[in-house]
Amino acid sequence: MQTNLRLIRKSRVYSDDFKREIVSLFESGKFSVLQLARLYGISNPTIYQWIYKFSNFNEKGQRIMEMKSSSTNKLKAMEQRIRELERMIGQKQIKIDFLEKMIDIAGDDLKVDIRKNFNTPPSDGSEKTQEK
Template sequence: MATRRQFKMTTAERRRRHFSDSFKIQKVREIETGKTKVSEISKQYEVTTTNVYRWLNKFGTMKDKKEKLIIETDSDTRQLLELKKKVAELERIIGQKQILIDFKDKMIELAEEIYGVDIKKKFSTRPSNISGTTENNTDTA
């Protein structure tokens, strides 16, 4: 059975090869449209990634532009949309919870006014006097 190593080119054979400009342009277009990656072309045609990047610089449509185009894959785009939906859902839930908190606070406030009872626990910094005597009780009958 033949192995891949048998078909692998030697360094001398690779150095003698020349790819046509039309071939290079075709591969650059494939990279720019996202059909393939630089690493895939490098492995498939036994070319260094440096050479493929040279092809991109020479034949690429973005070579003269100062801005670089960032191409997102479909999975990145889908993931970003899902995260945005999740954030929107969480913001909606937080809004509903805040409305409930505001409603409960208002109901407690109204109940305190109507019934004259202190419903909310109010924490004071000094302890209450349990014995019923005051600290400044100097009245000794």
């Protein structure tokens, strides 16, 4: 005796408040879509649909890109490196300005032109001298 068994599709219905809560968790950055899907047993496309529907920031037709923690760490490291390089450039510029001012002061006090003069033609070299 065989019974006629049909596959029953389970369909869940979620309240709008629950959907908004999931979207707010995503927007706050506490969880990624993948983490929310695993945590609540909801498929990724469903969560993306909710994001497009209830999000204040994301609109339909725009692609949502999630940054991995390693990407975030790389970005922070690069920003730190940029700040460090900008600081070094500032210090070098101060040193250049100081040295140029010192050259100007030395030139005024000693009445000697220390700066390189680019208008002078290069020398032809020295002539050979005869030995005695």
